[in-house]
Amino acid sequence: MATSRILVADDDEAVLESVTWLLQENGYDVVPANGGTACLEQLEKKSPDLLLLDILMPDADGCQLLERIKGEERWRDLPVLMLSAQPPEEASVRSLGLGAADFIRKPYRPKELLARVQAQLRMGALLRSTRAALLRSEEQLHRAQQDADSRRKLVDILHEVTGDLSVSELFHLLVRRAARALGVSHCSVVLARPGDAHATVVAAFENPGLQQLVVQLDRYPELKAALESGQPVLVEDLDTHELYEGVRHVWGIEGIEIPIRSVIALPFSIDRGQYGVFLVRRTRDQERFGPADLEFAQAVITAAVAVIQRAQMVESTMADNARLEQLAQTDPLTQLLNRRALTERITAEMERALRYDSTLALLMIDLDHFKRVNDTYGHLVGDDVLRDVAQLLSDTIRGSDIVARYGGEEFLVLLPETDDAGAESFADRIRAAVEEHQFASDSLGGEPLRLTASVGVAVYPAARIESVEDLFARADAALYRAKADGRNRVRM
CATH class of the missing domain: 3.30.450.40 (GAF domain)
Structure with a gap:
């Protein structure tokens, strides 16, 4: 199997060298680029399988560079992992809305970085193979259509x-x-x-x-x-x-x-x-x-x-086509909607809420101290827990609600036609369900794990919420307060 090639673009020499060393030590072919201009030059030359892109660089705005990259057909399916020291409400929402596959805060954690790199490489490879199979099918279909036309004569x-x-x-x-x-x-x-x-x-x-x-x-x-x-x-x-x-x-x-x-x-x-x-x-x-x-x-x-x-x-x-569409909208680990797909749904629901004078709520759910699970039991157990949480949320929501994985140990639930009181009540029901659930893993021989979750709630329409990004930022700020107030609680 060919070695995956990763292009790393960052103006910080220390970060660039450390990320390059970490990825090379784990068997990847790494192409470093010091800044946005060098990033574009290497994209033309190297055809990477994954791009790690810094959001702030002296010679280029990372989000503008991302938008330019995603605007070109040849780089449309290239997964881009954004790196930034900015808080998520200032960087992650914007970059994800422009087509980034994931977002990692600086200073990064090596294990988390490697796990997310592996996940995006798997997704990228699956997308490429599916598109190639689809292209072959379309070519065969074209030949069959020509043959059928001649025989009809x-x-x-x-x-x-x-x-x-x-x-x-x-x-x-x-x-x-x-x-x-x-x-x-x-x-x-x-x-x-x-x-x-x-x-x-x-x-x-x-x-x-x-x-x-x-x-x-x-x-x-x-x-x-x-x-x-x-x-x-x-x-x-x-x-x-x-x-x-x-x-x-x-x-x-x-x-x-x-x-x-x-x-x-x-x-x-x-x-x-x-x-x-x-x-x-x-x-x-x-x-x-x-x-x-x-x-x-x-x-x-x-x-x-x-x-x-x-x-x-x-x-x-x-x-x-149906499989490719499903793949583009689905988180590969949990089979829930991914952030990109959820963003499209939220936009439609916000327009619907305004049209029919209704409300909708967004819950941002974060598993408390989830890092301890990965550090203590390993990422395989962590993945089992995330799949269990995804199933738990899917079983808890109503038929009209939407659940998605936001990334890492964070999940989102969209509740159409739900006001402040209903959203807070539903959020507390989810928090209690996670607290009461015994998470089991085959890797633990059936030994159960106990976890808690913090939930941030935002409701639309509301003052100073005019876009999807505003709604995300409001829910994220509420989640931050839930964490700061001691975790295992709901905040609005």
């Missing part, structure tokens, strides 16, 4: 097909159109792999309500032969064809009368290792199939398979 079977159809819906559509194009009363799609004992009928023209019917392949020798040989099977007459010699004997013993006279079985394979057979049949009162029918059926089914592949790629691309 050969056989007019796809007029009803749209990009909104799922693969399952396509199977049902295609058996209808194929049956009409071939002039047959029986047309089915059967899914199975070579060597299987059973197959699944997923669509049938003669029985539109049929779903997932399991059949024994020994009873359908044409399906078995098509799957095993990978070649089309033409049966002009079931009464005389050698494939049915054994099956005809069983039919006679069981007294079964078969209305089918002719069969064409066309094997196909599509993406993700899915195999099957298009099975078209004619009854005894219809003309038998011949070689010309087989050739035409192959053209129809080849076009149909191309459309199924296209539909699968559309489904895959949509799923990849």
Whole structure:
């Protein structure tokens, strides 16, 4: 695995040297940059996996530099970790709103810095791999669309097909159109792999309500032969064809009368290792199939398979888009919303509160003395505790409320349509729930941990709160008072 490259930009030589040494000692390829101008020069040359950026530098404002970096497409997904000695209300909210991935106060703690660096590198790598997979899917989809377009010129079977159809819906559509194009009363799609004992009928023209019917392949020798040989099977007459010699004997013993006279079985394979057979049949009162029918059926089914592949790629691309969107909005440790996603939600809720003359509350929750957990039991136990807190908060909130991880041991809860009294009461309920909860970890052999939490509350609308940043700052100031007053309490 290639060594991760980290660009560190800071005008303080002591900080620059200490961070560079710490990261190099932990196996990272570090590119130091003394100031904002040097940072931009190294960005052009080195293509780092992570940027550690000081907020205040003599030759550049770190936030303005961050905004410039995030404004360029090539650096859009580069995670940026901001370093600053400023208090959070002056720096973190602004930098996070501009696209920073995280914020660390100076003087930094080596263990915390390394943990946050590792987390952002993992997130960055996951984002890059997901985007690469999405790009490959889109390229394959484009090629499949071109192929499907050319095949539609050969056989007019796809007029009803749209990009909104799922693969399952396509199977049902295609058996209808194929049956009409071939002039047959029986047309089915059967899914199975070579060597299987059973197959699944997923669509049938003669029985539109049929779903997932399991059949024994020994009873359908044409399906078995098509799957095993990978070649089309033409049966002009079931009464005389050698494939049915054994099956005809069983039919006679069981007294079964078969209305089918002719069969064409066309094997196909599509993406993700899915195999099957298009099975078209004619009854005894219809003309038998011949070689010309087989050739035409192959053209129809080849076009149909191309459309199924296209539909699968559309489904895959949509799923990849949904995963990428989820990834961009989710904290990887707790699976809660991250700060960036919550900021967007708060903006919308603030606009809604003004529009409908309502209120909303923001709770900022910090676990008291959480550093002791990491220092005493290690970061794995600390991560278990943070996941437990995330679940506890998710279980406590109402359906309309929103919970997010702010960073480190801090969480946020947004309460729409909640006034001062309701917010304070809800905050105290959360504080009590954390205090009463026994945090367990597999790493401790089941030994429980006890923690407390301090909560800062801000309610909107209120004087001097005009933006999301103002609301964050008010909640953070209240949290600071809760800590200063002894912890394990709520302040507004």
